[in-house]
Amino acid sequence: MKKQAIGILGLNHNTAPLNVREKLYIKEGSIPVLLRMLREEGVPESVIVSTCNRTEIYFSGEDSEEMMEKVRRVLSRAFTAPDDWFTAYMYGLSGEEAFRHLFLVASGLDSMVIGEPEILGQVKDAYRIAASERSTGFFLNKTFHKTFNVAKRIRTETRIGYNPLSISSMAVELAKRIFGTLDKKRILVIGAGEMCEVALKYFQKQGVSDILITNRTYGKAQKLAGEIIGKARPFETLFDLIVDVDMVLASTGSEEPLIDPARLQAVMKKRKNRPIFFIDIAVPRDVDPAVNDMDNVYLYDIDDLKDLSQKHLSDRVRESEKAQVIIDDEAARFSEWLRKVDVNPLISHIMARAEEIRSKEMKRALGRMGVSDDETVNNIDTMTRALMNKLVHPYLALLKENGDPAVFDTLKKLFQFEDNDEEDMDSGDKGL
Amino acid sequence: MNVYLYNTALGLYLASTLVYAVSLASNRPRFERPGYYLLAAAFVVHFASTVARFFEAGYTPITNIYESLSFLALCIAGFFIYIRKTYRVEMVGSIIAPLVSLVVIMSLGFPSEIRPLIPALRSAWLPVHTVLSFLGNGIFVVGFFISILYLLIEKEIKRKRSFLFSDRFPSLETLDRINYRCMSLGFPFLTAGIITGSIWAGFAWGSYWRWDPKETWSLITWIVYAILFHNRLALGWRGRRTAYMMIIGFLLVLFTFLGVNFLLKSLHAYV
Numbered sequence: 001m002k003k004q005a006i007g008i009l010g011l012n013h014n015t016a017p018l019n020v021r022e023k024l025y026i027k028e029g030s031i032p033v034l035l036r037m038l039r040e041e042g043v044p045e046s047v048i049v050s051t052c053n054r055t056e057i058y059f060s061g062e063d064s065e066e067m068m069e070k071v072r073r074v075l076s077r078a079f080t081a082p083d084d085w086f087t088a089y090m091y092g093l094s095g096e097e098a099f100r101h102l103f104l105v106a107s108g109l110d111s112m113v114i115g116e117p118e119i120l121g122q123v124k125d126a127y128r129i130a131a132s133e134r135s136t137g138f139f140l141n142k143t144f145h146k147t148f149n150v151a152k153r154i155r156t157e158t159r160i161g162y163n164p165l166s167i168s169s170m171a172v173e174l175a176k177r178i179f180g181t182l183d184k185k186r187i188l189v190i191g192a193g194e195m196c197e198v199a200l201k202y203f204q205k206q207g208v209s210d211i212l213i214t215n216r217t218y219g220k221a222q223k224l225a226g227e228i229i230g231k232a233r234p235f236e237t238l239f240d241l242i243v244d245v246d247m248v249l250a251s252t253g254s255e256e257p258l259i260d261p262a263r264l265q266a267v268m269k270k271r272k273n274r275p276i277f278f279i280d281i282a283v284p285r286d287v288d289p290a291v292n293d294m295d296n297v298y299l300y301d302i303d304d305l306k307d308l309s310q311k312h313l314s315d316r317v318r319e320s321e322k323a324q325v326i327i328d329d330e331a332a333r334f335s336e337w338l339r340k341v342d343v344n345p346l347i348s349h350i351m352a353r354a355e356e357i358r359s360k361e362m363k364r365a366l367g368r369m370g371v372s373d374d375e376t377v378n379n380i381d382t383m384t385r386a387l388m389n390k391l392v393h394p395y396l397a398l399l400k401e402n403g404d405p406a407v408f409d410t411l412k413k414l415f416q417f418e419d420n421d422e423e424d425m426d427s428g429d430k431g432l
Numbered sequence: 433m434n435v436y437l438y439n440t441a442l443g444l445y446l447a448s449t450l451v452y453a454v455s456l457a458s459n460r461p462r463f464e465r466p467g468y469y470l471l472a473a474a475f476v477v478h479f480a481s482t483v484a485r486f487f488e489a490g491y492t493p494i495t496n497i498y499e500s501l502s503f504l505a506l507c508i509a510g511f512f513i514y515i516r517k518t519y520r521v522e523m524v525g526s527i528i529a530p531l532v533s534l535v536v537i538m539s540l541g542f543p544s545e546i547r548p549l550i551p552a553l554r555s556a557w558l559p560v561h562t563v564l565s566f567l568g569n570g571i572f573v574v575g576f577f578i579s580i581l582y583l584l585i586e587k588e589i590k591r592k593r594s595f596l597f598s599d600r601f602p603s604l605e606t607l608d609r610i611n612y613r614c615m616s617l618g619f620p621f622l623t624a625g626i627i628t629g630s631i632w633a634g635f636a637w638g639s640y641w642r643w644d645p646k647e648t649w650s651l652i653t654w655i656v657y658a659i660l661f662h663n664r665l666a667l668g669w670r671g672r673r674t675a676y677m678m679i680i681g682f683l684l685v686l687f688t689f690l691g692v693n694f695l696l697k698s699l700h701a702y703v
Contacts, residue, residue: 159459174589176603177585177589177595177598177603177604178589178603178604178605179603179604179605180602180603180605180606269668271668272668272670273668273669273670273671274670275604275605275608275670275671292590293590295670295671295672295673296670296671296672298589298590300592304592307592308592311593
């Protein structure tokens with residue numbers, strides 16, 4: 001029997017332009033159909049990962065070259081796209097290269113925004129769909145569980161996803177450095193642009209209790225207040241509003257700064273110097289940069305945030321080198337394990353062991369009964385065979401479908417299967 | 433017995449320091465808890481050592497430099513455990529653990545044997561005055577380091593470039609609250625320490641106040657903290673300014689505690 005191999009056929013934002021990616025994007029609803037087509041084509045195990053930046057089919061079968069061709073055939077049948085797309089824009093990898101790629105993808109190292117965490121969830125979903133469609137077996141189960149493990153290890157051991165990149169999440173991060181928790185904090189929004197809406201969602205998620213919105217055009221403030229749960233306030237009361245809030249998000253189209261040190265000084269006195277954090281995403285700026293020099297006043301404008309984002313990105317690139325080392329290490333170990341773990345010998349061993357018991361017990365029973373007519377012997381033979389198969393089947397099914405090495409080990413012990421490798425995967429495998 | 437316990441406590445303080453250092457260096461917050469627990473264990477053993485010394489000596493063991501430093505370290509550790517309960521600031525222990533270890537190690541440089549109490553200190557005021565004063569001092573030590581941390585983090589946020597300290601240490605608001613707690617608890621203890629000292633002086637030296645250097649500098653320290661207290665409550669001083677005042681106040685505490693003994697001639701020359 002030929003050894004199973006893992007392979008991948010796919011495209012991503014590096015290999016295919018947007019129009020190709022759009023065309024070959026597979027909606028979640030269509031995935032089960034495609035999985036079935038793959039099974040019918042003779043690809044025993046497959047998982048489909050499709051996001052706006054990538055469409056990848058992971059598969060496992062006895063001959064990865066042949067499997068890859070099968071996958072390609074299914075794809076060209078499923079999509080009305082030029083046939084050369086499936087070669088020109090797609091990459092095919094097999095063996096260690098394939099799961100190495102999966103490790104990279106799941107850890108966010110292959111993403112457009114390096115280190116972004118969403119991809120891990122997307123890969124998990126893709127795996128879940130395939131598993132519930134019974135399109136995964138021993139090899140892909142094992143490979144994906146290992147992948148989630150590696151991704152988790154990279155999250156905890158490197159700071160790849162540590163520093164936020166988006167303006168909104170950076171603003172939240174900075175606010176936490178000043179206030180600790182944002183629970184029950186109040187935020188004032190000046191201006192009612194779309195940018196505010198995104199940022200406010202982030203702040204809301206952090207437990208900000210009150211959102212006040214003010215705008216020169218009161219109606220716009222009311223509209224935004226309706227869309228997110230906030231309260232509109234008249235623009236004339238701006239400086240009174242600042243007295244009672246902890247954070248101010250400014251994004252008006254005003255030509256002149258609305259907030260200057262002199263007037264803010266009076267506000268700070270009324271606030272009893274409670275700290276206040278200004279996030280000024282307006283261009284031109286709404287808040288005079290000099291207020292950052294005032295005690296207990298913190299100001300970040302759009303350029304500050306962009307600079308910080310750049311810095312965070314370069315931090316992530318540096319951290320991705322550490323992540324690469326982890327992936328190299330894990331890929332080498334996984335490859336070693338795959339080389340050793342092969343369910344087929346164990347399956348034959350279990351069958352042989354069961355057969356040995358069956359024939360011995362049957363012979364003994366026949367001897368005691370003293371029957372020798374062919375019909376009775378045949379009947380007993382059929383009966384014991386059915387009994388044996390029914391008893392053994394759940395074990396074999398578990399072994400074939402479940403990628404958990406614990407199952408493999410338990411069955412090895414249960415059926416006293418000795419092979420040359422006692423070394424198993426590290427214990428870290430259990431926490432999926 | 434007290435020496436054996438004291439050495440054990442030092443071992444635990446050092447172990448805590450090490451765990452905290454690993455946590456900081458490896459950037460793994462999960463070491464914070466073990467670091468804190470080691471520190472708490474060290475405190476318990478240290479406390480037991482102080483109690484043991486109390487029974488072995490037959491008097492409150494705050495009568496010389498060795499005992500005072502030990503008791504100061506105990507107060508610092510104890511106060512940190514107290515604020516940790518409210519503010520969950522395990523990571524501040526990475527400053528407290530080495531600090532307490534250092535104070536304990538310093539104490540070992542001074543004579544430590546138990547001697548009969550000199551007549552001047554044989555008084556019921558000894559435990560009252562010393563315990564109150566050292567509780568105040570211990571709290572101000574913590575306030576000093578919290579203030580330094582506050583200034584470092586404030587600077588980072590204002591400079592907008594790197595966030596070395598604020599990545600691991602508490603937020604500005606939390607630090608400011610702790611600072612306020614240090615001030616509002618340390619000040620009454622300092623006040624009580626001065627008052628009980630003065631009463632004791634009235635009995636022992638025949639006069640409540642004679643402008644002895646220790647008395648003078650205590651008063652100066654008290655005035656600085658009183659101004660700080662007033663400004664915070666009445667003028668709403670917060671953050672950077674109070675942090676600076678806490679630092680100045682602590683430097684005065686330090687001078688009153690050590691400088692007066694070593695540099696100036698004082699009647700109060702036991703400690």
